[in-house]
Amino acid sequence: MNTPNALQVSAPGDREIVMTRVFDAPRHLVFEAFSKPELLKRWLLGPPGWEMVVCQVANKIGDSWRYEWRHTDGRQFGTGGVCRELVPNARVVFTENMDGYPSESVVTTTFTEQDGKTTVTMTQSFPSREIRDMVLKSGQDRGVAMSYDRLAELLKGHARAANPPL
Amino acid sequence: MTPSHRLDATFAALADPTRRAILARLADGEASVNELARPFSMTQPAVSKHLKVLERAGLVSRGRDAQRRPRRLVARPLAEATGWLERYRRIWEGNFLRLDGLLVEIKAARTRTKRNPGKGESR
Numbered sequence: 129m130n131t132p133n134a135l136q137v138s139a140p141g142d143r144e145i146v147m148t149r150v151f152d153a154p155r156h157l158v159f160e161a162f163s164k165p166e167l168l169k170r171w172l173l174g175p176p177g178w179e180m181v182v183c184q185v186a187n188k189i190g191d192s193w194r195y196e197w198r199h200t201d202g203r204q205f206g207t208g209g210v211c212r213e214l215v216p217n218a219r220v221v222f223t224e225n226m227d228g229y230p231s232e233s234v235v236t237t238t239f240t241e242q243d244g245k246t247t248v249t250m251t252q253s254f255p256s257r258e259i260r261d262m263v264l265k266s267g268q269d270r271g272v273a274m275s276y277d278r279l280a281e282l283l284k285g286h287a288r289a290a291n292p293p294l
Numbered sequence: 295m296t297p298s299h300r301l302d303a304t305f306a307a308l309a310d311p312t313r314r315a316i317l318a319r320l321a322d323g324e325a326s327v328n329e330l331a332r333p334f335s336m337t338q339p340a341v342s343k344h345l346k347v348l349e350r351a352g353l354v355s356r357g358r359d360a361q362r363r364p365r366r367l368v369a370r371p372l373a374e375a376t377g378w379l380e381r382y383r384r385i386w387e388g389n390f391l392r393l394d395g396l397l398v399e400i401k402a403a404r405t406r407t408k409r410n411p412g413k414g415e416s417r
Contacts, residue, residue, distance in 0.1 A: 135390055137383040142309050145382070149390050153397040161393055161400070171392035174385055261301050264382050 139264065142257040147250045155241040158248060159217045162237065168195075177201065186211035186222065193222060209235075224252070226263070231255050233263075300352065304371045307351035312336070313344050317353060320367040324357050330365065 133150040140146060151158050161167045165183035173180060174197065182196035194208035206227040212234070213221035220237045236251045254260040307313055316330055331341040345365055348354040352371045357364035 133394075135383055135387045137379055137386065139305060139379060140309075142306065147383075147386060149386075151390075151394065151397055153401060157397055157400055158393075161396060167396065167400075171389055171396050173389065173392065175388065257305060258302060261305060264301075264379065 139260065143254045143260050145252045145254075145260060145264070147248075149248050151246045151248065152244075153246060154244055155239040155246040156217050158246040159239050162220075162239075162248075173197070178205075182206070184208075186214070189214055231259055233259075300371060303351035304353065307347050307353055310344070310347075313348055316341070316344055316348065317367060320354065320365060324364040324366040326362040326364050 133152065136146075136148040138146050161171065163185055165185055168183050168185070169180045172195070177200045178197045179200075180195060181198045182194055184192075184194045186193040189211055191211045192208060193211060194206065196204065196206040198204050207224055209223035209225055209232070211220070211222045213219060218239055222235055224233050224235050225231075226233075231254075233252050233254045236253075238249045240247045240249075252263075254263065308317075312334060315334065319325060319330060319333070327338055327341055327345065330345070331338050334341065345354060349356075349365075353368055354365050355368050357366055
């Protein structure tokens with residue numbers, strides 16, 4: 129599946145994760161969706177079962193931000209930091225300390241518009257390769273949980289299909 | 295090596311463009327150190343050094359021929375590294391697909407508001 133808007137993720141160099149995604153909307157709308165709590169809560173959710181319960185955003189340089197999620201099974205996860213740069217509709221730089229991780233990363237998000245489409249590039253820079261890889265690993269854990277959800281759904285459908293009336 | 299250490303070694307080995315080129319060459323089939331050195335216009339010791347890093351990461355192994363000592367690609371750690379990135383990618387793709395839907399909704403709401411000021415979105 130290679131649509132023109134497809135998400136690109138790479139881990140170039142030793143300490144970074146870079147994501148690039150194109151959205152079919154002008155950049156002021158995309159920027160809004162990245163910066164207003166009532167909108168963030170509707171899409172920044174991760175795998176099924178997670179709800180965003182805290183969404184405190186930074187409105188100016190020096191402000192702190194904090195996001196928290198809760199899963200229906202009771203698990204919780206949070207992350208937050210401080211805003212370092214804020215150019216509306218163009219560029220945001222903030223620090224991030226994820227709960228349970230020993231150190232800070234710096235996330236740079238840029239928004240560029242061409243022909244009514246917006247390219248968002250998020251570069252997350254970690255203090256060391258070990259920590260970057262640990263974050264990728266946590267993505268794996270959450271990803272696996274999500275895959276299990278999918279598998280369960282698939283199996284339900286399959287059980288129906290595989291049990292024709294005798 | 296624990297899976298986490300193995301992944302560290304894999305990412306470190308892949309961080310260098312020459313080593314990625316060596317792996318790309320080995321993906322076409324095994325090759326001796328001499329054969330590997332040629333296209334890169336590098337000395338044999340320089341190539342050997344890169345091969346040592348790749349071997350330590352478990353990405354390259356040595357073939358049986360004692361004379362040529364051909365190196366060959368070991369695909370598993372590479373698949374592991376891309377597997378982790380792939381799962382990370384999948385989580386974010388889920389987020390961004392939801393955002394696509396939300397943007398469609400916001401655009402439609404704004405268009406309605408422009409056509410019928412006073413109706414539609416309450417602000």
